[in-house]
Amino acid sequence: MQEIIDSKRTDGHDFVRRKYLKALSEKTGRNVIAYYSGWLQKPNIKGVDIDDGDKSAFMNAIYNLDRSKGLDLILHTPGGQVAATESIVDYLRKMFKGDIVAYIPQIAMSAGTMIACACKEIVMGNHSNLGPIDPQFNGIPAFGVVEEFERAMREVKEDNSRALVWKSIIGRYHPTFIGECLNSIKWSKTIVTKWLEDGMFADNKSKAATIVEQLGNRDETLTHARHLGVDECEKIGLKIKRLENDQDLQGALLSVHHAFILTFSGTQSIKITENQDGKAYVLQAQQLVTRSI
DSSP states (O other), X not given: OHHHHHHTOTTHHHHHHHHHHHHHHHHHTSEEEEEEEXXXXXXXXXXXXXXXXXXXHHHHHHTTOOGGGOEEEEEEBOOBOHHHHHHHXXXXXXXXXXXXXXXXXXXXXXXXXXXXXXXXXXXXXXXOEEOOOOOEETTEEHHHHHHHHXXXXXXXXXXXXXXXXXXXXXXTSOTTHHHHHHHHHHHHHHHXXXXXXXXXXXXXXXXXXXXXXXXXXXXXXXXXXXXXXXXXXXXXXXXXXXGGGOHHHHHHHHHHHHHHHHHHHHSSEEEEEEETTSOEEEEETTEEEEEOO
């Protein structure tokens, strides 16, 4: 924060963010795009999740980049729509021919984890977390709905008097909702398996299905909000690079991260997609701002 104040600039937040994004890109020698959501600083506000609007944000960030340098993709997101995630991943992989490394400075949950799995490697520190890949519908975990329905079936079968109780609970769902949940779970697992087979485990495709089963296994993860740390992600079998093994890289990444968090805390911004050259797509409460230096 002091650096923002000391800059004495009206665009101090932008100036400091871009300074550290550029420094990270210069260190790695690669393109850098940061995809950040401010859901932690602005809880319960609409627009912080991954959606189709983010495709335009990435198109803006990629335009004029030397794509032969690959992409370091910094992810900080609660997740979002499966359809939008699939579209974004397909676009990024085509643009950079699969040469994408995911950086997780703090949290990339749900669909954010799916995007990370589409990269050739994931860089994580002791402070980093991924999450289960079970999809949600309007904040309701699909696995939870299916589990609840299956429990209802078991209990009613064992004791018909429970039917009245479960009728009021299951009756909240649209008649096709259970089927939609099952299809969404299958869809998520299918596309992540393919991404792992084509990318991270192109040399050992058999590992992909095992990893997806663990990331999408409700018996193991227990809840959609489960935070999976670096040790657990390595245990699952993902290709992880430990951030603590390169202190200079860790410092560069965390400087970027703190700059973004300060932006969300000190401005109306709720989601930012920005590259190392200062091209930014900034979603603010009630408005959208496209910025570049």
